[in-house]
Amino acid sequence: MKAIKAIIILIFSIFTCLYLYFYAVAPLITLNQINKFALADSVFMRKHPIAAEYPNLMNQLKEKAYLDAQLTLAKSDSSGLVINLKDSTALLVIKGVTLRVSKIDDIKQDRIFKGLNGPAYSKLFSKPLICTSDSSTVVKAPIEYHKAPKDTIEAMQQLRLPDSLVCEPGYYSLNLNRGIRLIMVQSEEWTTPEEIAVGERFKSDMQRQNFFLYRIKDLISKETPDYVPTIVLKTSKYNIRAIYRGLPDKVSVVLTY
Amino acid sequence: MSELLVTENGNAEVKKSGSKSFLSKPAIKFSIVMVCLTLFVIILPIIIHFVATTLTARQFKLFTSSSSEDYLAKKVSLEQNISKQKEALDKLTPKSFYLVVNSTDNDFQLLKGKEVIRFGKCSTGKNELLERKNGKKYLFKTPKGIFTIKLKKTHPVWTKPDWAFIEEGLPVPPPNHPDRFDEATLGDYALSLGDGYMIHGTVWQRYLGLPVTHGCIRLDDDDLEFVYNSLQKGSNVYIY
Numbered sequence: 363m364k365a366i367k368a369i370i371i372l373i374f375s376i377f378t379c380l381y382l383y384f385y386a387v388a389p390l391i392t393l394n395q396i397n398k399f400a401l402a403d404s405v406f407m408r409k410h411p412i413a414a415e416y417p418n419l420m421n422q423l424k425e426k427a428y429l430d431a432q433l434t435l436a437k438s439d440s441s442g443l444v445i446n447l448k449d450s451t452a453l454l455v456i457k458g459v460t461l462r463v464s465k466i467d468d469i470k471q472d473r474i475f476k477g478l479n480g481p482a483y484s485k486l487f488s489k490p491l492i493c494t495s496d497s498s499t500v501v502k503a504p505i506e507y508h509k510a511p512k513d514t515i516e517a518m519q520q521l522r523l524p525d526s527l528v529c530e531p532g533y534y535s536l537n538l539n540r541g542i543r544l545i546m547v548q549s550e551e552w553t554t555p556e557e558i559a560v561g562e563r564f565k566s567d568m569q570r571q572n573f574f575l576y577r578i579k580d581l582i583s584k585e586t587p588d589y590v591p592t593i594v595l596k597t598s599k600y601n602i603r604a605i606y607r608g609l610p611d612k613v614s615v616v617l618t619y
Numbered sequence: 620m621s622e623l624l625v626t627e628n629g630n631a632e633v634k635k636s637g638s639k640s641f642l643s644k645p646a647i648k649f650s651i652v653m654v655c656l657t658l659f660v661i662i663l664p665i666i667i668h669f670v671a672t673t674l675t676a677r678q679f680k681l682f683t684s685s686s687s688e689d690y691l692a693k694k695v696s697l698e699q700n701i702s703k704q705k706e707a708l709d710k711l712t713p714k715s716f717y718l719v720v721n722s723t724d725n726d727f728q729l730l731k732g733k734e735v736i737r738f739g740k741c742s743t744g745k746n747e748l749l750e751r752k753n754g755k756k757y758l759f760k761t762p763k764g765i766f767t768i769k770l771k772k773t774h775p776v777w778t779k780p781d782w783a784f785i786e787e788g789l790p791v792p793p794p795n796h797p798d799r800f801d802e803a804t805l806g807d808y809a810l811s812l813g814d815g816y817m818i819h820g821t822v823w824q825r826y827l828g829l830p831v832t833h834g835c836i837r838l839d840d841d842d843l844e845f846v847y848n849s850l851q852k853g854s855n856v857y858i859y
Contacts, residue, residue, distance in 0.1 A: 458711025
């Protein structure tokens with residue numbers, strides 16, 4: 363009996379250690395890597411000496427990085443996404459002109475973002491982040507196919523009016539090039555079966571990020587933990603649909619917080 | 620359950636009644652250990668995470684120092700730089716009238732600088748691909764991006780393209796056939812965006828707010844007149 367208890371405690375302790383390692387240490391390893399990486403980049407540090415020498419100017423540095431990134435984005439001919447977590451707004455912009463302002467209802471951001479030092483912040487956010495892969499429940503270009511009618515009778519039969527009230531569930535996930543993940547999810551309740559399915563997908567995505575069983579899988583398969591700093595934004599599904607359709611295939615994102 | 624008993628020699632003693640306790644001492648100890656471990660598992664990572672990220676953030680601040688003069692000079696320089704950047708960014712927004720069209724929700728905003736002057740419903744492309752028997756395809760979609768007003772017309776006449784007949788199941792007339800010319804459909808004004816795309820009026824005003832057009836942007840009569848009078852040749856139209 364004692365031996366069984368000891369084994370249970372031992373297994374429990376091992377799992378505890380693994381959990382501690384992956385839940386608490388992995389983000390710290392990532393944070394440390396990002397901070398050190400920026401400080402080690404001598405070219406960048408020479409260009410941005412203030413970021414390293416004057417940490418008290420962090421607010422100004424953040425604002426400068428935000429404006430730098432927006433001006434770079436404005437040089438592009440494509441539209442882009444500007445996320446301002448301070449103002450709780452998501453803007454769709456093109457050539458520096460704001461096309462749409464969407465209110466963000468709720469923000470969840472990993473604590474790692476608050477641990478970034480000045481150089482790391484400037485290095486990450488003073489240029490637009492480029493989306494490397496994305497997924498969404500919204501159809502990008504909802505093109506319907508029709509065959510030309512033979513005569514006026516068939517043409518009348520083909521007549522239809524779109525239903526303006528129908529809106530797909532809102533979920534849009536972007537993997538950005540500097541190891542950041544941005545998720546936009548609808549702030550409305552999950553009511554329809556399609557929306558509930560999307561809600562489940564969202565939950566499973568978030569569990570994958572945090573759930574320790576996945577972390578253990580990482581331990582077995584990889585040397586370093588697969589931790590991706592994530593920001594989750596909740597906004598109306600109508601905003602998500604308009605933003606997603608307004609953005610090009612290769613999305614640029616400017617972020618500030 | 621326990622009860623107080625008085626023995627023959629007058630001493631009082633406590634006697635435990637009933638059977639043996641449900642939980643034995645080792646089981647209680649084991650449960651306490653497990654509860655502690657569970658709490659440890661839940662709370663400790665959070666504490667470690669919180670403390671470590673806070674320390675890492677502060678660590679950088681603690682080990683970096685600078686003289687106050689240098690600091691102030693850099694602060695002023697940085698703030699000047701920021702205001703220059705803000706000006707540069709503001710300059711990108713047109714100071715004159717421009718139109719922003721949302722082809723997803725089928726609405727529009729007429730702006731001057733950052734001020735919204737007028738907003739309302741419109742109709743944009745129905746996102747339909749029409750295919751003829753001979754394989755020729757027509758895509759009815761409003762293009763996205765930045766456009767400029769190329770031409771302004773009053774009482775515009777619509778020269779119907781082939782697809783206008785094909786879509787209705789009618790035979791396609793030859794070019795310049797009288798059936799091709801329609802004086803009523805486009806309303807009182809039209810603003811050309813190039814490539815056959817226009818901002819114009821509509822006789823089907825009840826469909827405003829719905830994606831029903833062949834790629835053009837339809838406005839109601841009042842909005843169209845206001846937009847026509849506000850936008851000049853060369854004014855920007857942003858469609859997303």
